[in-house]
Amino acid sequence: MRSYVLRYSSSPATFPSVPDGTYHGCVQGEDTAGQKSAWVSTVSSIVVDATAPTVARVTSSTANGAYKVGGIISLAVEFSEAIIVTNSSDLSLVLETGAVDHSATFVSTSGTSISLSYTVVAGDTTALLEAKDTASLLVGGTGAIRDAAGNNATRTLPLTGPNALIPGATCSGSTLLDYTQNGKEYLMFVYTQNALNGILEFKVSP
DSSP: OOOOOOOOSSSOOOOOOOOSEEEOOEEOOBOTTOOBOOOEEOSSOEEEOOOOOBEEEEEEOSOSSOOOTTOEEEEEEEESSOOEEESGGGOEEEBOOSSSOOEEEEEEEETTEEEEEEEOOTTOOOSSOOBSSTTOEEOOTTOEEEOTTOOBOBOOOOOSSTTSSOTTOOOOSEEEEEEEETTEEEEEEEEEETTTTEEEEEEEOO
């Protein structure tokens, strides 16, 4: 048990910096003759929390596979502790989706996790869906991610190690997209051949 002693003849008293934890305020009186009263403790506790939430991992519940235009990918950003999101419409996660990067948008929050959703659009091509970079979790405008104590979350993403990938949201080996150009509908099958270290594109007009 930690204890911190302050001696003041009047209130309020200012405490020094203390580690995160749960504390009780205790008061003892002393007169000019040096006689001391019994210690009196506060009934309610004081919780000190100065540690900001951090991103633990980015995951997905969507099955592995290839997704065409309109396909929905469900994502989740998990934090080190329970978080509270304000002005959630400003929150997004930038994804590596090919020549043009797009963002997953906020769906809900529960406990330590933020749920997001991404809908595949024409032109998306990726063999492995992942966040664009470590700064891809954006709050924008007046949005915020905080813990119950009001500490702003550190939004840096882990893009190295086992928590870097988004399991379940990969496009393994191939990607199938459809799109409309000049009034004609096309199917584009993109196949990545690692052995040849290249990309073969096939366009089929119905």
